[in-house]
Amino acid sequence: RELEQCARRVIMAREYGGDQCALDDGPETPMEELFEMMDGEKIEARQVLARYCQILYERNQNYQEVGRITGLDRRTVARYVTGDRE
Secondary structure, rough: HHHHHHHHHHHHHOOOOOOOOOOOOOOOHHHHHHHHHHHHOOOEEEHHHHHHHHHHHHHHHOOOHHHHHOOHHHHHHHHHHHOOOO
């Protein structure tokens, strides 16, 4: 739930107020990498959704759970995770 709220806050406010590292050697987590891509406007909305689904799937290993978190059908999640969005 916290991750979902964080992602919404980043999308809506375009900022993230989480823990700051003393040394900024780049993204440390997949979510930080996604945030940097969004902040640099280097990613389209469908790519954000696809990467978010992939990150959640890496954590949960379950399409249905990722679907519950994102509000998407598990088959849609599977397409985003596998890269088959045609």
